[in-house]
Amino acid sequence: MLNNVEFGDRVVVEAFTNLYGCSIRDGTHIGPFVEIQRGAQIGKNCKIQSHTFICEGVEIEDEVFIGHGVIFVNDKFPRATRADGDLQTDEDWLLLSTTVRRRAAIGSGAVILGGVTIGEGALIGAGAVITKDAAAGDTIIGNPGRPLLPPT
Numbered sequence: 714m715l716n717n718v719e720f721g722d723r724v725v726v727e728a729f730t731n732l733y734g735c736s737i738r739d740g741t742h743i744g745p746f747v748e749i750q751r752g753a754q755i756g757k758n759c760k761i762q763s764h765t766f767i768c769e770g771v772e773i774e775d776e777v778f779i780g781h782g783v784i785f786v787n788d789k790f791p792r793a794t795r796a797d798g799d800l801q802t803d804e805d806w807l808l809l810s811t812t813v814r815r816r817a818a819i820g821s822g823a824v825i826l827g828g829v830t831i832g833e834g835a836l837i838g839a840g841a842v843i844t845k846d847a848a849a850g851d852t853i854i855g856n857p858g859r860p861l862l863p864p865t
Contacts (some may be wrong), residue, residue: 714730719735721737721739721757722739722740724737724740724741724743727744729746730745731747732747733749734750735750735751735755736753736755737755738755738770739758739827741755741760742759742761742865744781745764746747747761751769752769754771755768757775758776759779760776760778763782764782765780765781765783766784767785768786768787769856770787770808770811771772771787771810772811774812774814775815777815777816777819778817778818779818779819781821782822783821783822783823784817784824784851787826788807788808788809788827790806792805806809809827809828810828811827811828811830812830813825814834817832817833817834817835818836819831821839823838823843824841826842830856831847833850833854835848838861841853842857842858845857
């Protein structure tokens with residue numbers, strides 16, 4: 714499903730995607746079974762692999778690689794209902810913005826919690842759970858994510 718998407722030039726979108734209310738800039742490739750929600754922004758020359766979920770509040774800068782099955786989260790305290798039992802609405806939660814800076818790479822199966830910044834050129838290991846900012850050039854691994862220290 715493609716609905717109200719702002720596309721740049723030479724964008725490739727594979728089958729079985731859900732894109733709505735987002736923007737995708739020049740030269741980006743979106744793999745199959747990807748969902749990108751309203752308000753998300755995808756930069757130029759990015760590659761987003763299959764089965765990835767990018768929610769509202771996520772900004773991905775240019776030349777970013779996102780592996781298979783990466784999940785972005787924009788709410789640290791999700792609930793279906795309010796205290797009175799009624800379903801929550803958009804006014805009942807706080808949107809946490811996430812930024813992935815230029816040339817960063819996120820390994821398959823990583824989970825990126827809301828409110829973090831992944832620095833320029835950072836590498837997020839497969840399966841990592843990112844709960845804090847990742848500095849430019851860092852390699853982050855594990856759950857919770859922590860910097861991989863260089864050998865001594």
